[in-house]
Amino acid sequence: MRLAHWTPRGIAAGIFLLALALRLVLLAEAAASPYADTLVLDAEEYQHLARGLLDGTWSEATAETYVHGILYPILWAGVEWCGLGVTALLLLQALLGSLTCVLLYRGARHLLAPPAAIVCGVLASLYEPFLVFGAQPLATTLVIFLVAALFAWLSRPSAMSDRCLAGAGLLLALLGATRANALLLLPVVAWVSVTRSQAEGRSPRRALLLLCTGLGIGMAPFVMHNIATQGTPLPFEGAWSLHMGNNPAADGTPYARQGIDWQRLESVGFRDGWQATPAQRGRIYLTEVVGFWTGQPLRAALLTYQKVRLFWNAFEVPVSVDLAWFDQHSLLGRILPATFGLLAPLALLGMIVNRHRWRTWSLAYGGVLAFLVSGMLFTVCARYRLPAVPFLLLFAADALYRLATLLRAGDRRGLLHHGAWLVAATVIVHTGVNPAHADHLRPAWLQGEILLQTNRLREAERAFLLALEAHPGDADIHNSLGATHERQGRLEEAEGNYRESLRLAPDHSRAGVNLARLLGRSGRYTEASAVVAAVLAVDPRPRMQHEARLCQGILQLQAGDPQAAYQNMHSALQIRDLAQARYNLANVCHQLGRVDEELEHLQRAVHLQPTFAAAHLNLGTLRMMRGEWAAAEGSLKQAVDLEPTLATAHAHLGILYQRTGRPELSRAALNLARRLRVDAGQTPPQ
Numbered sequence: 001m002r003l004a005h006w007t008p009r010g011i012a013a014g015i016f017l018l019a020l021a022l023r024l025v026l027l028a029e030a031a032a033s034p035y036a037d038t039l040v041l042d043a044e045e046y047q048h049l050a051r052g053l054l055d056g057t058w059s060e061a062t063a064e065t066y067v068h069g070i071l072y073p074i075l076w077a078g079v080e081w082c083g084l085g086v087t088a089l090l091l092l093q094a095l096l097g098s099l100t101c102v103l104l105y106r107g108a109r110h111l112l113a114p115p116a117a118i119v120c121g122v123l124a125s126l127y128e129p130f131l132v133f134g135a136q137p138l139a140t141t142l143v144i145f146l147v148a149a150l151f152a153w154l155s156r157p158s159a160m161s162d163r164c165l166a167g168a169g170l171l172l173a174l175l176g177a178t179r180a181n182a183l184l185l186l187p188v189v190a191w192v193s194v195t196r197s198q199a200e201g202r203s204p205r206r207a208l209l210l211l212c213t214g215l216g217i218g219m220a221p222f223v224m225h226n227i228a229t230q231g232t233p234l235p236f237e238g239a240w241s242l243h244m245g246n247n248p249a250a251d252g253t254p255y256a257r258q259g260i261d262w263q264r265l266e267s268v269g270f271r272d273g274w275q276a277t278p279a280q281r282g283r284i285y286l287t288e289v290v291g292f293w294t295g296q297p298l299r300a301a302l303l304t305y306q307k308v309r310l311f312w313n314a315f316e317v318p319v320s321v322d323l324a325w326f327d328q329h330s331l332l333g334r335i336l337p338a339t340f341g342l343l344a345p346l347a348l349l350g351m352i353v354n355r356h357r358w359r360t361w362s363l364a365y366g367g368v369l370a371f372l373v374s375g376m377l378f379t380v381c382a383r384y385r386l387p388a389v390p391f392l393l394l395f396a397a398d399a400l401y402r403l404a405t406l407l408r409a410g411d412r413r414g415l416l417h418h419g420a421w422l423v424a425a426t427v428i429v430h431t432g433v434n435p436a437h438a439d440h441l442r443p444a445w446l447q448g449e450i451l452l453q454t455n456r457l458r459e460a461e462r463a464f465l466l467a468l469e470a471h472p473g474d475a476d477i478h479n480s481l482g483a484t485h486e487r488q489g490r491l492e493e494a495e496g497n498y499r500e501s502l503r504l505a506p507d508h509s510r511a512g513v514n515l516a517r518l519l520g521r522s523g524r525y526t527e528a529s530a531v532v533a534a535v536l537a538v539d540p541r542p543r544m545q546h547e548a549r550l551c552q553g554i555l556q557l558q559a560g561d562p563q564a565a566y567q568n569m570h571s572a573l574q575i576r577d578l579a580q581a582r583y584n585l586a587n588v589c590h591q592l593g594r595v596d597e598e599l600e601h602l603q604r605a606v607h608l609q610p611t612f613a614a615a616h617l618n619l620g621t622l623r624m625m626r627g628e629w630a631a632a633e634g635s636l637k638q639a640v641d642l643e644p645t646l647a648t649a650h651a652h653l654g655i656l657y658q659r660t661g662r663p664e665l666s667r668a669a670l671n672l673a674r675r676l677r678v679d680a681g682q683t684p685p686q
Helices: 008-030 041-055 058-062 071-081 086-108 114-126 128-134 140-155 162-176 180-199 204-230 237-245 259-268 278-295 297-312 323-329 331-335 340-353 362-377 382-409 412-429 443-453 457-470 475-487 491-504 509-521 525-538 542-558 562-575 579-592 595-608 613-625 629-642 647-659 663-679
Strands: none
Touching (some): 008 114, 041 071, 086 128, 128 323, 128 331, 140 162, 140 180, 140 382, 180 204, 237 278, 259 278, 259 475, 340 362, 340 382, 340 412, 443 475, 491 509, 509 525, 525 542, 542 579, 562 579, 595 613, 613 647, 647 663
16 A cells, blocks of 8 residues: 555554554563563662552652652552552553654654654664563653653644643653653753744743743652752752762773672762761762862763763663563564664764754754763663664664665665765774673673572572673672572581672672671671671661671670670661561560560561561560550461461460460460471470
8 A cells, every 4th residue: 555545643553553562572572581570670679669659658768779750650659559560560661662653753754754754653663672671660661752752742833832832841841750861851952942933933032931831840849859858959869870970980881780889889978977868978979070080081081982982882781671681582682673783873874964954953963962961971871872762763764764765766876975974874883892891780690689589599599600600700699699508508608608709899798797697697706796897897888787787786696795786786776767677676675674665666666567477476475475465466366367377476376365264266276386386397395
């Protein structure tokens, strides 16, 4: 059927159906991924924030994450509020991704020839990174959708009307509330609004006022939220990201996403102590960045150049998604032709041939420039580069259309000219970056961590050994292998793994705490305490300060010094009020005879973690001792509801029933407790 027989609406529907079908196929393929049932890194943080919104603990949730915007957690929270899960969220993202392709086609119709606009929409449908990231519970798909919506909105003939200008400001605000670096589009949108308003005989000042009004209204809740939770108008994570991308250890990528590199980078913000606020940490990171640029200007300039090369290179730098898995195991990942290696040379050709029409293309040029600048300021990876792709698709589609036109016309000179530029662009895109140096994901280690979380210990061990073959000097992998061996009961091997991790990275606090706990299990309390003291000295972060002090307290309790244990556990509690810390402190209070304080800590523990069966058990036992029979019964029943095989809870219920005159219930509970102990290989009491 000829193109003339298709209406724009029919073409848009076809693009939508193509895009949706491909995304649903990839979602089905992604179900076989080792990451399908376990959220990792950023996805885990987004879910944590979403649940913080739902249960009213948002402020506490944000204190432990590095997510830049609130809009995606709100979207996730909305899905969970409806009683749905991650699968529903991914289906919603498939719809958003498909609508993105339609928006690009609709916007491109006002800039490109009709066939080129169709090519743009089809390329977006087929673009593999769009599909892969759409299958991940990350904000990326939402960001790209909003970028495409902004482009389509501003491409309309009526885009300079009052309503449309205010709407553009609101779309910018939504982008900023999703990823704050997207606000770099503001100068671009402002320039387009001013120049087009002037060309249409409208007031440029009024255009700017309307744009800023929409932006201000949309950003107000986001800014107020940031001030309330962090003390800064924009997320302090911007300063964190700036430092990640501009320090002596940086290579242009988000290299510090896991393990010891993350610890070292995060510790910089707490160099003045674990009490540092987000605003204080942001100032520390900014000071470090300024020091890097002023102290090592040549190194900083070379680093910026490397980021430019990374931005235009065909290699997709992975961060929180194992892109290689999709390339190797997904059918679509193997057969889809639309990758950055194909797109970027065509886009560069389109940018070159349209350079004399830059005013007409100002929004597209500006969009590419905004996210290029973002990469130069911060870091470059596949996910952070994707918001520029909608604009690159416009140039690529135009370049393909021009090449096809020259070919049909038999214009050899034009083909030679365009071909030369295309070859040069291809060389730029496919050279200048060593993938082995830019890839910090360590997928075998990441998969091993997932297997370890799900207690699949043999598989986890194999994954970690495979990871060590590629990275034999990696302290993180040695530490994880030690944790696996410890769970398997291979304590000597685990100790060796932890010590090797600390030999490779003496400041590896996680390995230090793991080693200290292991030493404590074998009664080597003095040696273990020295290891914990070293952790406290090298890692100022609240999480590890809390954990190390708690570990020190447990060691002191095991060594028979409950008073010293009380002091350390109380210090841990001042840093972070967590259920496990309350539970441990309650045990110390029990030994010290501080019954009222013990009761307070156990009540707080079950409030913080209602599913904490052991805390409910101890609380019920303590209430029995105090003669609070009704409250004790409620706590003990809660314990057995949460953990039906908890023999001690059944036994205590039996005693409670006996003392409250219910002999039949008492016999049943005591008999059940006896059977559970026999099943567990324990000797039942006589």
